[in-house]
Amino acid sequence: xxxxxxxxxxxxxxxxxxxxxxxxxxxxxxxxxxxxxxxxxxxxxxxxxxxxxxxxxxxxxxxxxxxxxxxxxxxxxxxxxxxxxxxxxxxxxxxxxxxxxxxxxxxxxxxxxxxxxxxxxxxxxxxxxxxxxxxxxxxxxxxxxxxxxxxxxxxxxxxxxxxxxxxxxxxxxxxxxxxxxxxxxxxxxxxxxxxxxxxxxxxxxxxxxxxxxxxxxxxxxxxxxxxxxxxxxxxxxxxxxxxxxxxxxxxxxxxxxxxxxxxxxxxxxxxxx
Amino acid sequence: xxxxxxxxxxxxxxxxxxxxxxxxxxxxxxxxxxxxxxxxxxxxxxxxxxxxxxxxxxxxxxxxxxxxxxxxxxxxxxxxxxxxxxxxxxxxxxxxxxxxxxxxxxxxxxxxxxxxxxxxxxxxxxxxxxxxxxxxxxxxxxxxxxxxxxxxxxxxxxxxxxxxxxxxxxxxxxxxxxxxxxxxxxxxxxxxxxxxxxxxxxxxxxxxxxxxxxxxxxxxxxxxxxxxxxxxxxxxxxxxxxxxxxx
Numbered sequence: 001x002x003x004x005x006x007x008x009x010x011x012x013x014x015x016x017x018x019x020x021x022x023x024x025x026x027x028x029x030x031x032x033x034x035x036x037x038x039x040x041x042x043x044x045x046x047x048x049x050x051x052x053x054x055x056x057x058x059x060x061x062x063x064x065x066x067x068x069x070x071x072x073x074x075x076x077x078x079x080x081x082x083x084x085x086x087x088x089x090x091x092x093x094x095x096x097x098x099x100x101x102x103x104x105x106x107x108x109x110x111x112x113x114x115x116x117x118x119x120x121x122x123x124x125x126x127x128x129x130x131x132x133x134x135x136x137x138x139x140x141x142x143x144x145x146x147x148x149x150x151x152x153x154x155x156x157x158x159x160x161x162x163x164x165x166x167x168x169x170x171x172x173x174x175x176x177x178x179x180x181x182x183x184x185x186x187x188x189x190x191x192x193x194x195x196x197x198x199x200x201x202x203x204x205x206x207x208x209x210x211x212x213x214x215x216x217x218x219x220x221x222x223x224x225x226x227x228x229x230x231x232x233x234x235x236x237x238x239x240x241x242x243x244x245x246x247x248x249x250x251x252x253x254x255x256x257x258x259x260x261x262x263x264x265x266x267x268x269x270x271x272x273x
Numbered sequence: 274x275x276x277x278x279x280x281x282x283x284x285x286x287x288x289x290x291x292x293x294x295x296x297x298x299x300x301x302x303x304x305x306x307x308x309x310x311x312x313x314x315x316x317x318x319x320x321x322x323x324x325x326x327x328x329x330x331x332x333x334x335x336x337x338x339x340x341x342x343x344x345x346x347x348x349x350x351x352x353x354x355x356x357x358x359x360x361x362x363x364x365x366x367x368x369x370x371x372x373x374x375x376x377x378x379x380x381x382x383x384x385x386x387x388x389x390x391x392x393x394x395x396x397x398x399x400x401x402x403x404x405x406x407x408x409x410x411x412x413x414x415x416x417x418x419x420x421x422x423x424x425x426x427x428x429x430x431x432x433x434x435x436x437x438x439x440x441x442x443x444x445x446x447x448x449x450x451x452x453x454x455x456x457x458x459x460x461x462x463x464x465x466x467x468x469x470x471x472x473x474x475x476x477x478x479x480x481x482x483x484x485x486x487x488x489x490x491x492x493x494x495x496x497x498x499x500x501x502x503x504x505x506x507x508x509x510x511x512x513x514x515x516x517x518x519x520x
Contacts, residue, residue, distance in 0.1 A: 062420055084422045094417035098435045107431070108421040 013037045014163055014195050015061055020070035022056060023220075030056050032220035033070065040162065043189065043196045045210035047203065047253070052218030054199040058165045061197060062088050075162070084112070087156030087164045087194075091171040095140040095151055102127070102136040105154045112159065126158040129188055146177050153188065163195040170205070182208055183237050190233055203253050207246055208237055215256050225256045300482035308486040317471070318490055324467040325456055326494060328384060332391025333452040337445060340396040344403025344441075349433070354404070365397045369455070373462055382463050391455030395448040402444025406437030442506045449502045453495055468494070 017036040023029040030053040038044050046054045059065040060072050063083035072079045074086075095104045105126055109119050127133045130150035140148060149170065156164055169185075170178045186209060189196055200206050206213045207229050215225040229249055231240050240246050283302045290301035312318045347354040347361075373390060380386040410433050418432050460469025468490045475483035 064416075064420065082420060082422050088417075088420045090413075090417070092413045092417070094413055096414060096418075096432065096435070098438075107418070111418070111421045111423045111427055111431070 012040055014040050014042075014075060015197070016071075016073040017057070017060070018071045018073065020060065020067045020072060022060060022065065022067050029068075029220045030218070031060075031067070034221055036214070038163070038195055038197055041189075041193045041195055043186075043198065043209055043211045045198045045200055045206035045213045046216060047200055047206045047213050047257070048216030048218065048221075049257075050201060052216050053221040054201075054216060055167050057221075058088070058167055058197060058199060061163075062086055062165055084159075085161050085163065087159075087161040088167075089152050089156045089164065089169045090167045091169055093140070093148055093152075093172075095143075095148060095155075097140050100137050100139055101132060101143070101151050104140070104151060105158055108155060108159050114159070122158055126154040129157065129191065130154045130184070145173055146181060149173065149181055150184065153185070157188070157192055157194070160192065161194065163197065164189065165197050167199045168201070169198075171200075171202075178205075179237070185209065186233075186235070186237070203250055203257070204241075207249050207253070208235075208240055213253065215253055217257075225253070227253060298481055300485055304482040305485045305489070308482050309489060312486060312490075321466065321468045321471045321487075322490060322494060325453070325460065325469065325491075328387040328456040328459070328467065329391060329452045329494075329498070331384075331388045332456060333395050333449060335388060336392035336395025336452065337399045337448065339392070340399030340444070341403050341441060343396075344400045345407055345437075348404045348407025348437075349429075361397075361400070365401075369393055370458070373459070377463055382465065387456050387459040387464065387467070390459040391452045394451045394455040398448040398451060399441070399444045402440045403437060406440025406444075407433060409440070410436045446502050446506055449498050450495055453491070453498060457491055 015036070015038040017034050019033045019035060020031050021029060021033055022031040034057075036057070046057060048054050056065065060067060061074070061079065061083065063079045063081050074083055095101075096107070099107070102123060106119060106123055109122060114122075123136075124133070127136055130153050132147065132150050132154060135143065135147060135151075140151070143151065152169070170181050173181060182205065185196075196209075198206070198209060207227075210229060211233075213227040213229065214223050215227065216222065217224045227249060229240075230245065231243075287302050309318075343357075347357050369390070372393065376386055376389055380389055414432050414436065415428060418428055423431060456467065457469035457472070460467035461473040464470045468487055472484055472487035472491070475487060
């Protein structure tokens with residue numbers, strides 16, 4: 001039952017963790033010999049309880065933290081310093097309040113000192129991608145919650161990063177708006193063909209969006225299960241939500257997520273770092 | 274409504290003077306208005322206002338610029354901030370008036386004394402606001418812009434300075450009237466020109482009408498300066514009020 005594997009197996013590996021270890025102290029490791037690979041245009045959800053180390057995976061991918069041991073490779077190259085080939089979006093409202101939407105979205109280009117001549121076209125493309133063209137001259141304080149999310153998405157995508165790192169990007173939204181944003185996110189990344197590494201603790205969100213779900217437990221971070229929702233890239237989220245398959249996956253994941261640690265996991269966790 | 278209240282107040286004052294209250298102390302509005310008119314025509318106001326404004330402006334610029342630089346430096350290098358903090362607190366708590374005799378000794382009776390005196394008042398107001406402004410910059414915003422690959426200088430220019438500007442602007446706004454206070458006090462203490470001098474000289478001679486006329490002059494510049502600062506800061510902080518419910 002892995003109808004999506006063909007796409008993944010043919011696509012090149014974009015991001016790879018090889019035996020990566022990381023921790024804030026030597027005694028308590030968050031990652032201990034962790035392996036992961038994400039293909040081009042693949043949507044991978046990292047599903048797990050708070051504090052299990054999901055965000056650490058994103059920070060290592062973005063080059064904001066360095067592994068103690070092992071290697072993080074992006075497009076085959078080790079990540080050294082801030083990884084400029086990824087877009088990063090968190091649940092926080094990180095639009096600069098003193099800049100208009102347009103200036104906020106342009107900010108990554110200005111920081112990269114990208115050619116000025118093409119900026120106008122890039123801005124127009126990014127804004128139209130998230131349907132914010134009419135709000136270009138507005139300040140963040142004038143935007144609704146959903147518009148802010150879309151502006152942040154446009155800012156993460158304006159330099160065409162091959163991968164988006166998203167850390168619970170819609171956690172602060174109400175349920176209805178979250179559903180709208182799910183559909184918009186899928187539509188957007190299907191157009192840009194970006195890979196997504198998406199951190200969430202919401203089972204339903206992971207099933208709706210991801211091609212592959214890693215069900216995680218901590219600490220150190222372990223992969224308890226890998227689930228591939230068989231809905232394809234151009235899925236209709238309403239149809240998915242009411243499908244039998246969706247209910248089955250949710251029940252499966254729930255049982256895996258909340259079961260006690262298996263003896264294998266316990267013995268693994270007990271090994272001193 | 275306000276106009277009516279003020280008119281009523283002046284009317285009462287005019288009637289009360291020398292009936293219930295000795296005019297020696299409070300004078301009367303008609304006499305004050307006549308003095309103001311005379312000073313306006315013979316250039317007394319112009320000369321005094323110019324002297325006071327000049328010292329206020331210089332004192333404000335000197336105090337605000339050094340305050341901003343010092344506040345930014347101690348705010349962005351925490352270690353420096355820790356070292357400097359007790360010194361700043363000591364200097365800040367010291368009544369500035371206590372320093373006046375020393376400044377007189379150092380700078381004499383001229384313009385320098387008034388400027389330095391006003392600058393020391395402005396310095397601390399701007400310093401503390403800049404310091405807290407830099408310290409209060411949202412870590413989330415800094416992280417978000419750092420992820421875009423921003424260098425330390427880009428972070429400073431793009432995030433820290435604009436973000437601290439709200440505080441700095443508040444510091445500037447409150448310190449402008451204080452600069453004026455500093456100059457007027459300095460002129461009253463020791464000086465031969467300016468509105469403060471005009472005020473002190475006339476008070477010494479029991480010329481209540483002229484004292485009130487001088488106060489009116491001070492009030493006028495204070496209001497004019499405040500209106501100017503409000504205009505400037507409102508433009509600089511336009512983003513803050515956009516989208517906020519207007520009254």
